[in-house]
Amino acid sequence: MRASTLLIARRLAIALLAFFLLLVGAFVYLGQTPPGKLSNDFEQPERISFLAIGDQGSGQLPQRRVAAAMADAAEADPNVRFCLLLGDNFYGHGVTSVTDWQWRWKFESVYSAVALWTLPFYSVLGNHDYLGNVQAQLDYSQQGQGSNRFRLPARQYIRDFGQAAGRPLVRIAFIDTNDTANDFAAARALIKQAFSATPSEPLWRIVVAHHPIRTFGRYRDDTELRKALLPDLIAAKVQLYLSGHDHNLQLIAAPNEPVFAISGGGGAGLYPKTGADTSLRYFNAAHGYLKVDVSASGIHLGLHPLSGEPAYDFAIPRADAHAGNY
Numbered sequence: 001m002r003a004s005t006l007l008i009a010r011r012l013a014i015a016l017l018a019f020f021l022l023l024v025g026a027f028v029y030l031g032q033t034p035p036g037k038l039s040n041d042f043e044q045p046e047r048i049s050f051l052a053i054g055d056q057g058s059g060q061l062p063q064r065r066v067a068a069a070m071a072d073a074a075e076a077d078p079n080v081r082f083c084l085l086l087g088d089n090f091y092g093h094g095v096t097s098v099t100d101w102q103w104r105w106k107f108e109s110v111y112s113a114v115a116l117w118t119l120p121f122y123s124v125l126g127n128h129d130y131l132g133n134v135q136a137q138l139d140y141s142q143q144g145q146g147s148n149r150f151r152l153p154a155r156q157y158i159r160d161f162g163q164a165a166g167r168p169l170v171r172i173a174f175i176d177t178n179d180t181a182n183d184f185a186a187a188r189a190l191i192k193q194a195f196s197a198t199p200s201e202p203l204w205r206i207v208v209a210h211h212p213i214r215t216f217g218r219y220r221d222d223t224e225l226r227k228a229l230l231p232d233l234i235a236a237k238v239q240l241y242l243s244g245h246d247h248n249l250q251l252i253a254a255p256n257e258p259v260f261a262i263s264g265g266g267g268a269g270l271y272p273k274t275g276a277d278t279s280l281r282y283f284n285a286a287h288g289y290l291k292v293d294v295s296a297s298g299i300h301l302g303l304h305p306l307s308g309e310p311a312y313d314f315a316i317p318r319a320d321a322h323a324g325n326y
C-alpha cells in the first residue's frame with residue numbers, strides 16, 4: 001500500500017470516529033429529560049395551600065419578579081402543593097405549537113426555582129391564549145411536555161385536592177369563560193356537574209376562570225358573565241371564585257355571594273381602579289400573587305403585592321361559608 005493511500009485511510013478513520021462520537025453525544029443530549037420531571041402522583045393531605053397568578057405570560061421582568069416571590073412563598077410553606085395559572089398564559093397571541101419557543105421563555109424558565117420545580121401548574125385559558133393554538137396548550141399538557149408541570153387536561157375540568165374525614169377537602173371547577181355560546185352554557189353545565197350532590201361531596205367549592213364576575217378595574221362594566229353565572233354560583237354554594245383578566249389584585253366580598261379574588265398581576269401591564277363600593281375589601285394595581293390556604297376550619301386568602309406593602313389577608317371561616325357573613 002502506498003504511503004498516500006495509508007494517510008487517506010487514516011484520515012477517513014479519524015473522521016468516522018469523530019462523526020460517531022458526535023452522534024453518540026447528540027443522542028445522549030437529546031435523550032435527556034429535564035431534571036426532576038414531575039410525576040402525576042398527588043398526595044391528599046388535610047391542609048393544602050396553593051399560589052395563584054393570572055395574566056402572567058408576558059416573558060418580561062415583572063413575570064420573573066413575581067415568580068421569584070412565589071418561589072420564596074413555596075419554600076417557606078411546605079403545604080404549598082400546586083400553582084394556578086388563571087389564563088393569558090402567553091401574550092400576545094398564545095402559542096403556535098408544543099415546540100413554540102415561548103414554552104421555555106414564558107413558562108419553563110420563569111418558574112424554574114427549586115421550590116417551584118416540583119409543583120404542577122393547573123391552568124385555564126385566557127382570551128390571549130385563544131388568539132393562538134389552544135390545542136397546542138392541551139397537547140403540551142396531555143403529552144407531559146417539558147417538565148410535565150403545565151396542566152390543562154381539557155378546556156374545562158374538575159379536580160379534587162386534599163381530604164377531610166374521608167371527603168375531598170376542596171373541589172375546583174376550572175371553567176372556560178372564553179366560550180360565550182348560549183350564555184356560557186358549557187361553563188354553567190360544568191359548575192352544575194361539579195357541585196351537584198355526589199357521594200364524595202367536597203368540604204369547599206371553588207371555581208377558577210380567566211374572566212372576573214365582579215371587578216372594580218378595567219372590566220367593571222362587563223356584566224354579561226355576571227348575569228349568566230352568578231345565579232349558578234350561588235345555587236351551587238360556591239364559596240370562592242378566582243380569576244384574572246383585570247391586571248391587579250382585588251378581594252370582593254358581598255353578602256350571599258361567593259368571595260371573589262382577582263390575581264391578575266402575574267406579569268403583564270397593570271390596570272387602575274375605576275370604582276368602589278362596600279363589597280370591595282382590597283384593590284391594588286400591583287404585580288403579585290395570591291396564596292390560598294385551605295383546611296377543614298377555613299380558607300385563608302393572602303394577596304401579596306411586590307410593591308413592598310404588606311400582604312392583604314382575608315379569611316372565610318367554615319361556619320360562615322354559606323351565610324356570606326364576611
Ligand SMILES: [Zn+2]
Pocket residue numbers: 055087088126127128210244245246
Ligand atoms: Zn385576559
